[in-house]
């Protein structure tokens with residue numbers, strides 16, 4: 159099971175520090191930790207091609223996306239079982255849920271640049287902190303946004319999973 163819900167979504171929510179110095183990520187698994195952007199940068203670095211499409215058909219990208227594999231964050235929080243879910247949330251109330259299969263890179267719908275569905279290559283879900291080698295801007299969902307990356311260029315994924323302004327990750331036990 160995966161997908162999106164939105165409660166208490168408040169378009170007026172803004173971060174006071176778009177540069178991200180005061181940004182913190184709450185990582186809640188068997189233990190709860192609070193990570194800074196500096197902490198995030200200490201995890202193994204993943205870079206890949208990334209490209210998304212919104213539900214209205216607007217493409218954003220292609221970009222080079224750099225960040226931390228969600229599997230590494232999950233491992234740092236004590237790991238997950240095959241039926242557990244990873245809940246990604248943001249201060250505007252947006253929530254997206256990934257299952258273990260998706261964290262392994264499976265189960266995503268992928269398109270080519272003409273928005274024709276193509277078989278999914280190996281994908282990785284990352285918490286991105288750089289887009290095209292620059293910090294992710296607030297408008298682009300920074301300082302930390304979910305991105306789905308592939309080794310080859312031109313693979314488009316659905317933008318709804320690309321949670322902007324991520325500030326909380328919960329491992330939800332099933």
Ligand SMILES: Nc1nc2c(c(=O)[nH]1)N[C@H]1C(S)=C(S)[C@@H](COP(=O)(O)O)O[C@H]1N2
Nearest residue numbers: 211212213248250252317318320321322323
């Ligand atoms: N925090 C947050 N992230 C979000 C959303 C949102 O409303 N809030 N919308 C999602 C949806 S449905 C899409 S299509 C993309 C849109 O990305 P864009 O605003 O960069 O075009 O962001 C996704 N990430």
Ligand SMILES: [Mo]
Nearest residue numbers: 212213317318
């Ligand atoms: Mo969307």
